[in-house]
Amino acid sequence: xxxxxxxxxxxxxxxxxxxxxxxxxxxxxxxxxxxxxxxxxxxxxxxxxxxxxxxxxxxxxxxxxxxxxxxxxxxxxxxxxxxxxxxxxxxxxxxxxxxxxxxxxxxxxxxxxxxxxxxxxxxxxxxxxxxxxxxxxxxxxxxxxxxxxxxxxxxxxxxxxxxxxxxxxxxxxxxxxxxxxxxxxxxxxxxxxxxxxxxxxxxxxxxxxxxxxxxxxxxxxxxxxxxxxxxxxxxxxxxxxxxxxxxxxxxxxxxxxxxxxxxxxxxxxxxxxxxxxxxxxxxxxxxxxxxxxxxxxxxxxxxxxxxxxxxxxxxxxxxxxxxxxxxxxxxxxxxxxxxxxxxxxxxxxxxxxxxxxxxxxxxxxxxxxxxxxxxxxxxxxxxxxxxxxxxxxxxxxxxxxxxxxxxxxxxxxxxxxxxxxxxxxxxxxxxxxxxxxxxxxxxxxxxxxxx
Amino acid sequence: xxxxxxxxxxxxxxxxxxxxxxxxxxxxxxxxxxxxxxxxxxxxxxxxxxxxxxxxxxxxxxxxxxxxxxxxxxxxxxxxxxxxxxxxxxxxxxxxxxxxxxxxxxxxxxxxxxxxxxxxxxxxxxxxxxxxxxxxxxxxxxxxxxxxxxxxxxxxxxxxxxxxxxxxxxxxxxxxxxxxxxxxxxxxxxxxxxxxxxxxxxxxxxxxxxxxxxxxxxxxxxxxxxxxxxxxxxxxxxxxxxxxxxxxxxxxxxxxxxxxxxxxxxxxxxxxxxxxxxxxxxxxxxxxxxxxxxxxxxxxxxxxxxxxxxxxxxxxxxxxxxxxxxxxxxxxxxxxxxxxxxxxxxxxxxxxxxxxxxxxxxxxxxxxxxxxxxxxxxxxxxxxxxxxxxxxxxxxxxxxxxxxxxxxxxxxxxxxxxxxxxxxxxxxxxxxxxxxxxxxxxxxxxxxxxx
Numbered sequence: 001x002x003x004x005x006x007x008x009x010x011x012x013x014x015x016x017x018x019x020x021x022x023x024x025x026x027x028x029x030x031x032x033x034x035x036x037x038x039x040x041x042x043x044x045x046x047x048x049x050x051x052x053x054x055x056x057x058x059x060x061x062x063x064x065x066x067x068x069x070x071x072x073x074x075x076x077x078x079x080x081x082x083x084x085x086x087x088x089x090x091x092x093x094x095x096x097x098x099x100x101x102x103x104x105x106x107x108x109x110x111x112x113x114x115x116x117x118x119x120x121x122x123x124x125x126x127x128x129x130x131x132x133x134x135x136x137x138x139x140x141x142x143x144x145x146x147x148x149x150x151x152x153x154x155x156x157x158x159x160x161x162x163x164x165x166x167x168x169x170x171x172x173x174x175x176x177x178x179x180x181x182x183x184x185x186x187x188x189x190x191x192x193x194x195x196x197x198x199x200x201x202x203x204x205x206x207x208x209x210x211x212x213x214x215x216x217x218x219x220x221x222x223x224x225x226x227x228x229x230x231x232x233x234x235x236x237x238x239x240x241x242x243x244x245x246x247x248x249x250x251x252x253x254x255x256x257x258x259x260x261x262x263x264x265x266x267x268x269x270x271x272x273x274x275x276x277x278x279x280x281x282x283x284x285x286x287x288x289x290x291x292x293x294x295x296x297x298x299x300x301x302x303x304x305x306x307x308x309x310x311x312x313x314x315x316x317x318x319x320x321x322x323x324x325x326x327x328x329x330x331x332x333x334x335x336x337x338x339x340x341x342x343x344x345x346x347x348x349x350x351x352x353x354x355x356x357x358x359x360x361x362x363x364x365x366x367x368x369x370x371x372x373x374x375x376x377x378x379x380x381x382x383x384x385x386x387x388x389x390x391x392x393x394x395x396x397x398x399x400x401x402x403x404x405x406x407x408x409x410x411x412x413x414x415x416x417x418x419x420x421x422x423x424x425x426x427x428x429x430x431x432x433x434x435x436x437x438x439x440x441x442x443x444x445x446x447x448x449x450x451x
Numbered sequence: 452x453x454x455x456x457x458x459x460x461x462x463x464x465x466x467x468x469x470x471x472x473x474x475x476x477x478x479x480x481x482x483x484x485x486x487x488x489x490x491x492x493x494x495x496x497x498x499x500x501x502x503x504x505x506x507x508x509x510x511x512x513x514x515x516x517x518x519x520x521x522x523x524x525x526x527x528x529x530x531x532x533x534x535x536x537x538x539x540x541x542x543x544x545x546x547x548x549x550x551x552x553x554x555x556x557x558x559x560x561x562x563x564x565x566x567x568x569x570x571x572x573x574x575x576x577x578x579x580x581x582x583x584x585x586x587x588x589x590x591x592x593x594x595x596x597x598x599x600x601x602x603x604x605x606x607x608x609x610x611x612x613x614x615x616x617x618x619x620x621x622x623x624x625x626x627x628x629x630x631x632x633x634x635x636x637x638x639x640x641x642x643x644x645x646x647x648x649x650x651x652x653x654x655x656x657x658x659x660x661x662x663x664x665x666x667x668x669x670x671x672x673x674x675x676x677x678x679x680x681x682x683x684x685x686x687x688x689x690x691x692x693x694x695x696x697x698x699x700x701x702x703x704x705x706x707x708x709x710x711x712x713x714x715x716x717x718x719x720x721x722x723x724x725x726x727x728x729x730x731x732x733x734x735x736x737x738x739x740x741x742x743x744x745x746x747x748x749x750x751x752x753x754x755x756x757x758x759x760x761x762x763x764x765x766x767x768x769x770x771x772x773x774x775x776x777x778x779x780x781x782x783x784x785x786x787x788x789x790x791x792x793x794x795x796x797x798x799x800x801x802x803x804x805x806x807x808x809x810x811x812x813x814x815x816x817x818x819x820x821x822x823x824x825x826x827x828x829x830x831x832x833x834x835x836x837x838x839x840x841x842x843x844x845x846x847x848x849x850x851x852x853x854x855x856x857x858x859x860x861x862x863x864x865x866x867x868x869x870x871x872x873x874x875x876x877x878x879x880x881x882x883x884x885x886x887x888x889x890x891x892x893x894x895x896x897x898x899x900x901x902x
Contacts, residue, residue: 037589037593054505054506054507054508055505056505057505061637063634063637063638064637067636067637068636073638073639073640075596075597076593076596076597077597093597094597138488142488142527145526145527146526146527146528146544146545183514185518185519186512186514186515186518187514188524189524401852401855401856404852404855405852
C-alpha cells in the first residue's frame with residue numbers, strides 16, 4: 001500500500017528514535033533521516049573523550065535498532081532545507097515528501113558569537129569531538145614529556161574547562177582521575193599528577209541548575225578530586241596559549257596559560273531552526289529554540305512536530321525543558337501518540353514531562369542528583385548514576401561491554417581506549433615571544449595553525 | 452648513573468616491544484620511539500575494518516605496557532633521519548644519541564609504482580586505514596540503498612579485493628559475512644546479499660604461500676562463503692568507477708565496475724630503509740628490505756639492528772622470512788640477547804627463526820594453517836586460529852573484551868562496531884557518462900575528489 005501516510009523523522013537521537021519506535025504498530029511509512037548511521041548514547045560521550053570507552057560502546061547502528069520494524073526505513077543524509085508549505089524535505093541528493101514531519105535534530109555548540117574559539121576549544125557533541133578531545137588531552141601529556149622547558153610543561157599540563165554544567169563537571173572529574181591515577185607511572189620526565197585542572201564557572205557554584213546543597217557538594221567533591229573551581233568568572237578570550245578571564249566585580253581581566261581548553265558552556269538550536277522560524281514567522285526562544293504548541297507541534301503547521309533540544313516547550317511556566325535524554329524520549333513518544341490520535345480521529349493530548357529526576361557524575365564515588373524529589377550526593381548518587389546509565393544503554397551487547405570496561409577501570413584505574421588517533425602527532429606549538437600579561441595589555445593574539 | 456648504555460628502539464610494534472621487554476633487566480637506558488602512543492595487534496586489524504572490533508580492542512598504550520619497566524621511556528615522535536656515523540636519531544623537534552639502535556619500523560603499502568591507486572584503494576596497515584575501509588564498506592551499502600539506478604546499485608554492491616594473501620582472504624571472507632548475514636534485514640530497497648565480492652589473485656590459488664592442498668581448500672572455502680575468486684589475473688588500473696584486469700594468457704584487458712577497491716597486494720620496507728641503505732652502501736633486497744647479518748645487525752654497523760619486515764634475513768637459503776608477528780617477536784628477543792652478550796663480553800649468536808606455524812582465517816568455521824608441520828583446514832583450523840589469537844592478544848583486558856565481542860558476533864552475526872566516522876557522509880560519486888568498455892578502449896579515467 002503506497003497510500004500509507006508518509007512520516008519523515010529528522011534525526012536518530014533519543015527523540016527521533018523513540019518517535020519511530022512508538023509508531024511501530026501504526027499503519028504508516030516511516031523514514032528516519034540522519035547524517036550518521038548510528039544512534040549515540042550521548043550521556044556517556046565524555047567517557048569516550050576521556051579514554052574509558054570506545055565509540056562503538058555507546059553507539060548502536062540505527063539500522064540494527066530498527067531492523068525488525070518493517071514500516072521504518074533509514075536514510076543517511078544531510079538535511080538542506082525543509083519546505084513546510086510544500087511538505088518536502090530536501091537532502092543533498094533527493095527530495096522526500098511527507099504528510100507528517102518530526103524534527104529532532106538537536107543542538108550544536110554555542111560560542112556566544114566567538115565562533116573562532118571553536119577551533120581551539122572543542123565542545124562535546126559528536127564522536128569526532130570526543131576523539132579530538134581525547135587526542136588533545138593525551139597529546140598534552142605526551143608533549144609535556146618531550147618538552148625541555150619547565151614553563152611550557154606547566155602550560156601543557158594546565159587543562160581549562162569552560163562551563164560548570166554536567167558536561168564540564170564530568171570532563172573535569174575524569175581528567176583529574178586520568179592525571180592522578182591512570183597515567184601515574186606512565187611518564188619518566190613529568191609527573192602527571194602535577195596537572196592543574198581548572199573549571200571556569202560563571203555563577204557561584206557548578207551544577208547550579210540543582211537546588212542547594214547539591215551545587216555546594218559538587219564543588220567540594222570536585223576540589224577533593226583535585227579540580228580547581230574558579231567561580232563567578234567568565235571567559236573573555238580563548239587563544240592558543242592562554243585563556244582570558246574576567247571575575248565578577250573585578251575590572252582587570254586576567255589569564256591562565258594553557259594549551260588545552262574544552263568548551264562546555266553552551267549549546268544552541270541546530271541551524272535548521274532558523275529556517276523553520278522564518279517559514280512559520282515564529283519568534284525564536286532562548287538559544288534559538290522553536291516555540292511549540294502544548295502537543296509539541298508547530299502552531300501554523302500541526303503536521304510538524306519539533307522535539308528535544310530544538311523545541312521551546314513552556315513547562316509549568318518554568319521556562320524550557322532541559323536538554324536531557326528523558327525529555328527527548330518522552331517528547332518522541334508524545335509526538336507519535338498525537339499522530340496515532342489523528343489517524344484514529346481522536347483529539348490530541350497535551351504533553352506533560354514526567355520528571356523522574358536527573359543526575360550528574362563528577363568522578364569515582366562522586367555524583368549529585370535528584371530522583372523523585374530526593375537529593376543525593378557522594379557515593380550513593382554515584383552508584384545510582386551507574387545503575388541508571390547501565391540500564392539505559394540501548395543495546396544489550398553494549399551494556400555488557402560497558403559493564404566489563406567499567407569494572408576494569410574501577411579496579412585498576414586503567415583506561416584502555418587511550419588511543420591518539422586522527423590528526424598530526426601532537427607537537428609543541430611554536431610560540432611567539434610574549435612578554436608578561438600585565439606589561440602588555442594589548443596582548444598579542446598568537447595565531448598558530450597547529451594544535 | 453647517566454653512564455648507562457643508551458639504547459634507542461624505533462617502532463613499538465612486535466619487534467620493538469619485544470626487544471624492549473627482553474632488555475628489562477639489563478643495565479641500560481631504553482628509549483622507544485613511535486609515531487603512535489599504542490602498540491597495535493595487527494593480525495586482528497581486519498576485524499576493525501569490518502566492524503567486529505573497536506580500535507581500542509586491538510591496541511594497548513605503549514606507556515601502559517612498559518609502565519613497570521623503569522629502564523624504558525617512551526617518546527612520541529616521527530623519525531626524520533638516522534645518522535649512523537654520528538649515532539644520532541633526528542626527530543622533528545630533537546636529536547637523540549644512541550650507543551645501540553634497533554630499527555623496527557615495519558613496512559608500508561606497495562602499489563607497484565602506481566601511488567595514485569592509494570587514494571582509491573586503501574590498504575590495511577593502520578587503525579586509520581581500518582576505519583577508512585569500514586567507512587567505505589558500510590558507506591557503499593548506504594549509498595546503494597539511496598540510489599534509484601539499478602546499474603549504480605550493482606556497482607556500489609561490488610567489492611573488489613586485490614591480492615589473495617592472508618589479508619585479502621580475511622577481508623573477502625568478512626565482507627561476505629557482512630553482506631550475507633550482518634546486514635541481512637537492515638535495508639528496505641536493496642538486498643545486501645546481492646553483493647558481489649571479488650578476490651583478484653595473480654596465481655592459481657589464494658594463499659599460495661602454503662603448500663597444497665591448503666590453497667585449493669582456501670579457494671573452496673571462499674567460494675562457499677560467496678566470494679568470487681578470479682585467478683591468474685593482475686590489476687592494471689584502478690579508477691573511481693572500475694578496475695582494469697588482465698588475465699594470464701589473454702591479450703585483452705577487461706574491467707569490473709565497482710566503487711570499492713581494497714588493496715591487499717603488497718608491502719615494501721618503511722621509507723627509512725632507503726636512507727639506511729645509502730649510508731651503509733648495502734644493496735636493497737626484495738621489497739626494499741635491508742640485508743642483515745646472521746645476528747640481525749648491519750654488517751658495517753654492528754651496533755645497529757634491523758628487525759621484522761624491514762630486514763632481509765636469509766633463512767636457510769629460502770629467501771626472506773615472512774612479515775609475521777612471530778618473526779618480529781623472535782628477532783626482537785634476539786637483538787636484545789646480542790646486546791646483553793656484548794655487555795657481558797660474550798660472543799653474539801646467530802638468529803634462528805623457530806617456525807611454530809602460521810594460519811590464515813577466511814570466515815566463520817573457515818581457515819587454513821600449518822602448525823608443527825601439520826596442515827589444517829576448515830573448522831579445526833578456524834578453532835585453532837581463534838585460540839591462538841586470543842592467547843596472543845597483548846593485554847588481559849582486551850582479551851576479555853575481544854572474547855565477549857567474538858562470542859556475541861558468533862551467536863548473532865551482529866557487529867556492533869559499525870560506525871561510519873571521520874569523513875564526509877558517503878555520497879554517490881558524480882559519474883561522467885561512460886560508454887561501454889569494449890567500444891572505448893581509451894577508457895576515460897574518471898576523476899572525482901569524492902570517495
